Amino acid sequence: MHTRFPPEPNGFLHIGHAKSICLNFGLAREFGGKCNLRYDDTNPTKEEQVYIDAINEDVRWLGFEWEQPECYTSDYFDRLYEWARQLIRQGDAYVDDQTADEIRETRGTLKEPGTESPYRNRPVEENLDLFERMKKGEFDEGKKVLRAKIDMASGNLNLRDPVLYRILKAPHPRTGNAWCIYPMYDWAHGQSDSIEGITHSVCTLEFEDHRPLYDWCLDKLGAFHPQQIEFARLQLSHTLLSKRVLIQMVKDGTVNGWDDPRMPTISGLRRRGYTPESIREFCERIGVAKSNSTVEIGLLEHCLREELNKTARRVMAVLNPLKLVITNYPEGQTEEFDAENNPEDESAGFRKVPFSREVYIERDDFMEDPPKKFFRLGPGREVRLKHACIIRCDEVIKNDAGEIVELHCSYDPETRGGANPADGRKIKGTLQWVSVPHAVDAEVRLYDHLFSHETPWDSKACPELQSCLNPESLTVLKNAKVEPELGAAQLGDRFQFLRMGYFSVDPDAKPGAPVFNRTVTLKDTWGKMVSKGKAG
RNA sequence: UGGGGCGUCGACAAGUGGUCUAAGUCACGGGAUUUUGGAUCCCGCAUUCGGAGGUUCGAAUCCUCCCGCCCCAGCCA
Secondary structure (H helix, E strand, C coil): CEEEECCCCCCCCEHHHHHHHHHHHHHHHHCCCEEEEEECCCCCCCCCHHHHHHHHHHHHHCCCCCCCCCEEHHHHHHHHHHHHHHHHHCCCEEEECCCHHHHHHCCCCCCCCCCCCCCCCCCHHHHHHHHHHHHHCCCCCCCCEEEECCCCCCCCHHHCCCEEEEECCCCECCCECCCCEEECHHHHHHHHHHHCCCCEEEEEHHHHHHHHHHHHHHHHHCCCCCEEEEECCCCECCCCCCHHHHHHHHHCCCCCCCCCCCCCEHHHHHHHCCCHHHHHHHHHHHCCCCCCCCECHHHHHHHHHHHHHHHCEEECEECCEEEEEECCCCCCCEEEEEEECCCCCHHHCEEEEEEECEEEEEHHHECCCCCCCCCCECCCCEEEECCCEEEEEEEEEECCCCCEEEEEEEEEHHHCCCCCCCCCCCCCCEECEEEHHHCEEEEEEEECCCECCCCCCCCCCCCCHHHHECCCCEEEEEEEEECHHHHHCCCCCEEEECCCEEEEECCCCECCECEEEEEECCCCHHHHHHHCCCCC
16 A cells, blocks of 8 residues: 655645545555655645645654655656657647636536537647647747647536646746646646555545546556545634635734644644644544534544643643732741642652742632632632642732732641541642742743634634634733743643643743643533533 | 535444444533542433335345535636
């Protein structure tokens, strides 16, 4: 088995491409075959080297290695040209002088047949001569094309004398000015597959109509004939995977570049903190079929959490800090408690976490008048500070505006170090915290789905993209407090901020000024109860 | 009668004549457990396969008709 992943270098790869990559490379891996990376670079007006570099990086990052060296359709331009001459000699192709408009008008419609070009029956020698002169640059763009001579009455429009070559006086990123005629996809793809010895040419559903043409070309040429097989492209809820729209959002500033952590691009997912493993697992679980379907983005997030739960170090961070003073703890005293790094992985060991009289807790973890099922902190209530001790809230301090600025609590010395109370009373709530004098300031960026609408690609449900955007897709928190050791977090580090979610270091981070991206939240049963009104 | 596809649980998706009163995963609901309302563990979740007929001892799987959805009229890929 020999497969290939054939991107056009005209944009960045996204999660939909990942499905194709995993499929093609996965097939080769599973059946002991090979997989090529082939750039389908037949349109120099749209393609650029920067995209090739980005695609190479993304495929490698996803964990796949292609047969060296990578392939380019442009490497086959000579062969393709010779093959075109063979077609002409066989009387299966001709040079057409009609304009693009004329060709469109004579193609017919979906229900009516087209009409044949007046140039359709030119003698072979004339076609050969004209085609050669096209190659030499004697004609302007649009003046002539090479067409296959098939059937202008075919029900399949692709068979109504499709254009094989057009004149494009544009320099090519790889062949420079060597060519001014470039092959169309239909003329290039199958033959490139054939040259590379591809056995299974896997592509998306919209090419199903092209298969008869794919077969026609190879049959006429008598060349090695790979088999084209189609599958449904990925559609993800709350996500747009159209290259056109992605480019637009980058250009109009809706997002901050191709690698904005909200983008479904591989580079965006990478910056967001996704792991290659989780993306591969996702591609494995969604399966491959021919029916158009939409996968819930929750499945992608599940695959991520599943992996991060096993691998990410747990650490404490407070996103929206509220100061809490433990009045019966000696002023100026500091001690360290042992904290487990990952309950899912014993080998991750323990670390020391500094504790003192004043700590920050999450503002949302306190309610002045909490509902019954809220088992976090409230006046007179007891709660556990993870790894440290049990505290009771004695007093709520407010400013003149009536805002809560500080909590006064007392701790139970018996529970110091995380011990359970001797009297056997159960403490339901556990909070993460950060010691005030030891805290490191951090910027935390909270990300959510770019689109609040489930099917942003649906023009009926979403006539205007803007109105379907999630206004809360990015929330920047500049006043987060994190454990001291996180001040030294490195790019590529991933953590679970206890009870808050999984976070990764953003490239914007600088020494002493950490920046964290929320990769994905933790499952939030309480949040779900609140939004369903069952929290009372 | 343009051509090509697709329709199995809320979302994916196995299954292509008997082992199907239909696998698995996510989601969802319930319970246990828990120093993360996380994780983990149990339990539940399509008598039905777009619909209607038919063939057959037997159909999601074969046949007929019907319905719905997607793709194709770039000198894009």
